[in-house]
Amino acid sequence: MKLPSKSKPYIIPEYSLTGDLLSFLTCNLQYRYQNKGTLPPSKPVQRWFGEFIHGVMEEAYLEWDYKKTSFPWDWIDDIRPIEEQIDLRLQTRGLYPYDEDLFFSMSNHPEVEYLNEHDHKKLASARAEKAINIWGKHLFPLIDSSEHLIKGVRPMPNYDEHKSRSNYYGINGVVDVLTSMKINDLEQSNLDNFNNEIIAFLKKDPNFQKRIKEQDGEDYEIIIDYKGMKRPPTIVTNPKVEDKWETHKQQILTYSWLRSKQEDAKPIVAGIIFYLNELVPSKEDLVLIKEELKDELTDVGNEFEDDVKLIERWEEEDKAPELSDGFKISRSIRIINVDEEEQENALLMFDSVVDNIESSLIREMNGCKIQEAWKADSDERTCSACDFRTFCKNNSVKTKDIKIP
Numbered sequence: 001m002k003l004p005s006k007s008k009p010y011i012i013p014e015y016s017l018t019g020d021l022l023s024f025l026t027c028n029l030q031y032r033y034q035n036k037g038t039l040p041p042s043k044p045v046q047r048w049f050g051e052f053i054h055g056v057m058e059e060a061y062l063e064w065d066y067k068k069t070s071f072p073w074d075w076i077d078d079i080r081p082i083e084e085q086i087d088l089r090l091q092t093r094g095l096y097p098y099d100e101d102l103f104f105s106m107s108n109h110p111e112v113e114y115l116n117e118h119d120h121k122k123l124a125s126a127r128a129e130k131a132i133n134i135w136g137k138h139l140f141p142l143i144d145s146s147e148h149l150i151k152g153v154r155p156m157p158n159y160d161e162h163k164s165r166s167n168y169y170g171i172n173g174v175v176d177v178l179t180s181m182k183i184n185d186l187e188q189s190n191l192d193n194f195n196n197e198i199i200a201f202l203k204k205d206p207n208f209q210k211r212i213k214e215q216d217g218e219d220y221e222i223i224i225d226y227k228g229m230k231r232p233p234t235i236v237t238n239p240k241v242e243d244k245w246e247t248h249k250q251q252i253l254t255y256s257w258l259r260s261k262q263e264d265a266k267p268i269v270a271g272i273i274f275y276l277n278e279l280v281p282s283k284e285d286l287v288l289i290k291e292e293l294k295d296e297l298t299d300v301g302n303e304f305e306d307d308v309k310l311i312e313r314w315e316e317e318d319k320a321p322e323l324s325d326g327f328k329i330s331r332s333i334r335i336i337n338v339d340e341e342e343q344e345n346a347l348l349m350f351d352s353v354v355d356n357i358e359s360s361l362i363r364e365m366n367g368c369k370i371q372e373a374w375k376a377d378s379d380e381r382t383c384s385a386c387d388f389r390t391f392c393k394n395n396s397v398k399t400k401d402i403k404i405p
Helices: 017-026 028-036 045-067 075-091 110-114 123-142 183-187 189-193 197-204 206-214 244-260 283-294 305-313 325-332 340-365 380-384
Strands: 014-016 143-155 168-181 220-227 268-275 333-337
Touching: 014 017, 014 340, 017 028, 017 168, 017 244, 017 340, 028 340, 045 075, 045 123, 045 143, 045 168, 045 220, 075 123, 123 143, 123 197, 123 325, 143 244, 143 340, 168 244, 168 340, 197 333, 206 268, 206 333, 220 244, 244 268, 244 333, 244 340, 268 325, 283 305, 325 333
Parallel strands: 014 168, 220 268
Antiparallel strands: 143 168, 168 220, 268 333
């Protein structure tokens, strides 16, 4: 008796919004080595801080939800234990901060117990403290769920039964925060008396007001995402630099589509992004903010005349200027309008990225060399920090020849 051959397994490729979409847009070749080749960066500091601040905000919310601790939180007693917990969790995954970013352990640094809020200059700690005490007190009472996993399936773009790996692909992502609200929530006395900054920003946004009027009294949801970075410029002049302003918008819109496919979903009327580095900008951030204000490449700043003057007069070797809370808070929040047309444009963009990744994978599977199958054409800053710059043919930062005597 002749046994039938086993059919090939049916596998749907999975793509995530952050691990695939954002990584691929940064640099195709770097994405291939790090994500498909499992070659992690040797100094993943930016990745460390992004995951650190997400973890701190998640644990802080769970702590607040359990104890309902009033704000402001004390750094030593309330926030530092959370930081240490998240730091240790990241260390088990091989992620470590720079020494100047975070105290590793209270046991190794007993002097931490004697510092006041003006003495601890570790950047990650300062940002975590501000994120909790500035936004936590407004955000936590509005949260319906946090770290919400969402998934969806879409047809594979440019599907070819003889070449494509599958006729569908999966999208997955994790929403940092979902808020569930009613139209009347904006006028609730308890929220108004709480002086909720997030509600105040939503009330001032015309697109949001238009969207909730369309809901005709129904409940609705808002998707919220944390970013461990400064507010990106609204216009990118260098074609090699990823347009993070647009990419972050597409990410929120794709999240909203994925969420809308779940059974318990309510209409999603907006997304909010918190750029948490804006609360405690580094000198590098201030240099970029100064350039963006000068070249009119940012949407928030010029209405704060005193802060703009301080930044204009500031030089890199000087002490950081004392910027107003209003300036920093306004730059740290961004409201994204969500509607069906915008969603469809975001999904088409994601389709395009998946198509490019799949095409590169198939070229490599068919025998094409890695650096020929995957494009490397990123900006100088990305190339400078890349572990693969020494052998990358398209490296924008050329390494100097080493002369052997």
